[in-house]
Amino acid sequence: MGPLPKRKVSRSRRNRRRAHDSLTLNHLIVCxxxxxxxxxxxVCAKCGTYRGETVVEVEEA
Ligand SMILES: [Zn+2]
Incomplete structure (x- = not known):
């Protein structure tokens, strides 16, 4: 058996850990x-590309 957590993390402890997760907007990358x-x-909303490939054509407003 590989290394495993000794015990289950309780709902309240898990939620306490995640309480600050939304404070900063992460998951951002440069298009x-x-x-x-x-x-x-x-997909980027501005130019409609995903990882350098055009997926959606974006109409200029
Ligand atoms: Zn873009």
Whole structure:
């Protein structure tokens, strides 16, 4: 058996640990298409590319 946690983390302890997770907006990466920040694993809303490839054509407003 590999290394495993000794005991289950309780719901309250897990939630306490995650209490501060939303304080900073992480999961942001720099877009390869336009250089703006956008969410990782998401298509860029500004230029419609994902990892450098155009996925959606974005209409200019
Ligand atoms: Zn972009």
């Amino acid at each position: 390869e298409g336009c250089g703006e920040y956008h969410l990782a694993h998401h």
